[in-house]
Amino acid sequence: MREPGVRNDYHSLLNLHHSMLLRRSMRGGPVPKSQDGQAVALLDAWPQRLTDQRLLRESLALVEPFSDTAMDLYTTLFRDGPHLRPLFPSSLVAQRDHLVSSMLRLIGDLDKPEVIVPFLEQLGQAHRRLGVRAIHFEPFGAALLEALRTRGGIAWRTEHDQAWQRTYRFVTQVMSNAAQAALATPAYVSAAVVHHQQISSNLAILRVRPAQPYAYQAGQYATLESPYLPNTWRCYSMANPPSEDGLLEFHVRATGAGQLSDVLVNKVNVGDELRLGPARGSMTLAPTPGNGVLLIAGGTGLAAVRALLGELALRPSPPPTWLFFGARTWGELYDLETLEAYNARHPWLRLVLAIDEGVAYPYESGTVVDVVARRGSWAGHDAYLCGPSAMVTAMKGRLAELGVQPDRIWHD
Numbered sequence: 001m002r003e004p005g006v007r008n009d010y011h012s013l014l015n016l017h018h019s020m021l022l023r024r025s026m027r028g029g030p031v032p033k034s035q036d037g038q039a040v041a042l043l044d045a046w047p048q049r050l051t052d053q054r055l056l057r058e059s060l061a062l063v064e065p066f067s068d069t070a071m072d073l074y075t076t077l078f079r080d081g082p083h084l085r086p087l088f089p090s091s092l093v094a095q096r097d098h099l100v101s102s103m104l105r106l107i108g109d110l111d112k113p114e115v116i117v118p119f120l121e122q123l124g125q126a127h128r129r130l131g132v133r134a135i136h137f138e139p140f141g142a143a144l145l146e147a148l149r150t151r152g153g154i155a156w157r158t159e160h161d162q163a164w165q166r167t168y169r170f171v172t173q174v175m176s177n178a179a180q181a182a183l184a185t186p187a188y189v190s191a192a193v194v195h196h197q198q199i200s201s202n203l204a205i206l207r208v209r210p211a212q213p214y215a216y217q218a219g220q221y222a223t224l225e226s227p228y229l230p231n232t233w234r235c236y237s238m239a240n241p242p243s244e245d246g247l248l249e250f251h252v253r254a255t256g257a258g259q260l261s262d263v264l265v266n267k268v269n270v271g272d273e274l275r276l277g278p279a280r281g282s283m284t285l286a287p288t289p290g291n292g293v294l295l296i297a298g299g300t301g302l303a304a305v306r307a308l309l310g311e312l313a314l315r316p317s318p319p320p321t322w323l324f325f326g327a328r329t330w331g332e333l334y335d336l337e338t339l340e341a342y343n344a345r346h347p348w349l350r351l352v353l354a355i356d357e358g359v360a361y362p363y364e365s366g367t368v369v370d371v372v373a374r375r376g377s378w379a380g381h382d383a384y385l386c387g388p389s390a391m392v393t394a395m396k397g398r399l400a401e402l403g404v405q406p407d408r409i410w411h412d
């Protein structure tokens, strides 16, 4: 293990290098602005991409369980480069799961450049927040290959190795190009917590004031990090549309001890600082002329839906809108005062509240999916869904059966 001072020197040098690139970009130096042409060139330079996809799929069977291989990768990486350890969260479990799901997604979609390039570009930009730079890709790649070869054993073939090497080169080039193109925009802004309301033991509403103007649209989400849990970033939707006071509201459910959500609900308080990554997500309002709007929220998925509702209320003549909000129990239906105030003020809005089991008038009984479906056809509506992924998947299927055109359904 090296001394903390050595680590700090290492990271200071990297920061210096980063500032130099930034200055060069501001002077109009050779820092790429658009990545589209670069990505096309990288794809053209990789003619055996589909064969490599087949080889990667085949190789996965040799290194099962892949989550263990990923953990071997981190062991090798920190053995050879202990100075890299501070770039990662103290618990590697979520990090490993994220890596595994990103790699499986990458392999599954290698034949779809229109999906994979934006995915990698976003990943490249997101890694800036963690202090990851192009220089770190080489030791990571070496550790990845060592982990694959060791686990693959005698069944590991040269073809598998080469396919992984070509893929990794493509991935890191797209990621570094995207990170460089984003150099002039901050990787994150700090934000002060100005309001923390504990709704229940595992649910809180936070309001934060970013230290500088923060651009986003209603329906988008941001990644958050707290100094109480360094290097762990999680996504939360802004629950309000952009407002003049610049405040952002987040709804957070604690899902497990030691997770960021737990820290945000149970530890963070007014006056604490958070870090806020750039806004992401495509679930923004794009009303089809003449259509009604269907807003559907499950649990804290209410956040994004409430921002969309706030945005609709700012428009001169909002379309007829239904808002369905479902929670497991009566006690978990939160933020009702705000929703009921909107409902009372706006004749174009109809609010329906649902709880999974039991009947508690005026709430409807059943999952939000069942309660929406119970009303019959939803033809002529644009639908916006936010909540647990099982709810979103089930709702998408039901809405398609109930007359909503698939391209008129939004979710993130």
Ligand SMILES: NC(=O)C1=CN([C@@H]2O[C@H](COP(=O)(O)OP(=O)(O)OC[C@H]3O[C@@H](n4cnc5c(N)ncnc54)[C@H](O)[C@@H]3O)[C@@H](O)[C@H]2O)C=CC1
Residues within 6 Å of the ligand: 235, 236, 237, 238, 250, 251, 252, 253, 297, 298, 299, 300, 301, 302, 303, 304, 326, 327, 328, 329, 355, 356, 366, 367, 368, 369, 370, 386, 387, 388, 389, 390, 391, 394
């Ligand atoms: N906090 C935030 O800003 C955001 C949260 N989310 C996601 O929303 C989810 C909220 O979680 P919880 O509040 O714990 O919700 P939950 O698990 O308590 O479920 C809320 C409601 O969703 C419906 N639902 C859940 N599973 C369903 C299924 N399999 N089929 C049909 N309906 C189902 C039910 O009506 C249920 O009462 C999380 O997965 C979170 O990732 C999504 C976007 C933003």
